[in-house]
Amino acid sequence: MRFQSVLRTGLSITDGNVSPAGGFLSAREGGGAVRCITCVHQGYELYGSDRSFCETVRTIREAYPQAWIDVVLPKAGPIVASLEGAASRIVIEPIWVLRRRNLLRLATLGMAALPFAVARALRRIRASDLVYVNTTVVADYLLAARLLPGRTVVHVHEIPEGATLTVLRSLIRWSRANIIFNSRATQAAFAMPKDATARVVYNGIAGPAVPNPARYDGSRPLRLLMLGRISRIKGQEVLVEAIRQLPDAVRSRVELKIVGSAFEDDAREAALAAQVAEAGLSRQVTCSPFVADPDSLYRWADVVAVPSQLPESLGRVAIEALAYGIPPLVSGIGGLTEIVEDRATGWVVPPGSAEALSRTLAEIVTRPDLWRDYPAAARARYERIFDEKLAAEGIAAMLRLTLQREPARVRDARAPADAASKSAG
Template identity: 65%
Template sequence: MRAEGDAASRLRITCVHQGFELYGSDRCFIETVRTIRAAHPTARIDVVLPRRGPIVAGLEPFANDIVIAPLWILRRKNLARLATLGLLTLPIAIIRALRRIRASDLVYINTTVVADYLLAARLAPGRSIVHVHEIPEGVVLKVLRGLIRWSGANVVFNSRATERTYALPHGTTARVVYNGIAGPAEPNRPAYDGSRPLRVLMLGRISRIKGQDVLVEALASLPEPVRQRIQVRIVGSAFEDDAREQALVKRIAEAGLADQVTLAPFVADPAALYRWADVVTMPSQRPESLGRVAIEAMSYGVPPLVTAIGGLPEVVEAGKTGWIVPSGGPEPIAAVLADLVADPARWRDFGRAARARYESLFSEASAAEGIEAIVRTTLRRPRATDAARAADVPARPAA
């Protein structure tokens, strides 16, 4: 940890995140905190997390303090509990968040599901930024859009698809900033010529959104001679949903794919997997706000195969840096996989083009410029005085 020094003379920044693992949104959070630290090297930066986990080690070089505190997080799995007994804890959570916001010059809230901080942000205006990484649907979208509008926070969208989904009113201070990702110094060299099985990688949490089951069905639908020329690695775990993982294991066995498909748990550093892969796929069946895995693949010079949903078409240039297919079933994915093994020469230059697209749109430098621009805007924004409220809620951070 950094020495605290004279805290009163320094900019105080709080960064709040709903996760604790090292999946895409977690790594994005680390990269944003690193960006803020690089732009404000003398600031005091406190990070608030709901619990300890693998993310902590990645944050420690950039944070003065990592605070583990209860957060009122809107998760689909817990909505029924939050709407009943959880409401009893919400006022306390808002007060806790408000104290920390008032003690900060800037509060960066990563994702729209951190409800207590978004609700509290309206009571200490001019200090908060919310970074939107989700494309929800139906009632959830209405709730999250309402939270953002209520908060009055400045907004960062991670894609134009995300911005269109929320359709915030004119006058909202908002900016689209593609996730900036630290890629390797050198990309992979094209290695697939058809003389060995095509290596297909899928990374991500096992869920109905990501489409692991669709990828398995696509492979199962291929003729046996084609199937034998493809090797698939599915890497990731379900979040508190063992039944979903077991169902995937069962389906792989039933389809006779044990020799072609390998399931592996989440890994903190996927670099070796990207070095192994010829193609990375995101067969998502619900909107992805952007598609971090596809971007990471392109940084390694690995072309992505993605569905035409959410922000994924903003990442991949179809027919040049990868492939975009319709969502909704395994047939389009199966067709592309069959074409890839049939004619490797036709897509040999895709990896080189993918790396060039990553460097021009998704590098750390381009993202850092966008994040710092909205940080400067927020720090310059006039604030309503909090003096009248200070008697009710002491302006000191809660541990």
């Protein structure tokens, strides 16, 4: 199917017998095949949630090869190229997204735009047989979903806290959308009613055909990678402090690459660079901007660090590390404990503790014999639980259920039972 990139709204493009922006008789009304699917995403970069969205759109394309698939984004960015071949059209238009840094503006000036945003979302839902909404913060589509029930699936990829959790939980309940949770931790945090139609589907990825060989033996510096958005939540500052606390003889045997950018926050990037310089770590630690393809970084790394300070709903970077046969070093919080088996496929440390992180790093550097089997075990865990085919099966099952318009009880994913029983950290 021809791919169209649209950088403004209101443009109608047709391809054969498919009319993407409305004007067709939907499968729901006419009883025919699925003809139009809308996929909505709140981002435009290529971080973990963005890459997960692209993979889900590809899953939808494989399940419904003849459908017209509109992808709605708030802004053009690196994600657009990754959607080619799966999306029929990219639509760039305003989306009412609940971001922490913009909540005050949304609660004041933004409220004036909300009715128009909901009306726009409602038109798209009405013109679609199925609507896939990636994450709970896409408020306009979730508000509109209640008015046309039985068409919307929301994919939950976050574990908010406090008032934010209350707001987002209420938004999902209001929407009456079917729900995909990306981990049991996410499902537990949102605590939906028992009559909700929901399932847990772990994020799956397309891993490399050949993982990295197990190669660290202590004869050279340990190559430590931290990949992701620079933010307080991700814990770059804690990791830098942990390296500063290492004994001099150990610190000199660590090379850390921090790769990522802050979201519209140059000051945070500058503060991280200043911390590295003030700690005297400029020779051991390098900070680089976001890259769209991290393959070469994973090929370089011996260990991948995910020292998150607040609950991760799952942790795509940790899953990607497993796929490359790299043991992850993660915080024992949220869905990360469903990915890593402590002292078997990686290491789990208390969140926010630079001291505990530093002690574990010292052991990793000085005792490679203790973890020589971790790389092979990491790859095996990826293949057993986090392969993209398993995720595609779970997502496709929820889409079929939604199209049937039949309610169902909360259910878990097809991931093996040991995903929960063996991964507590």
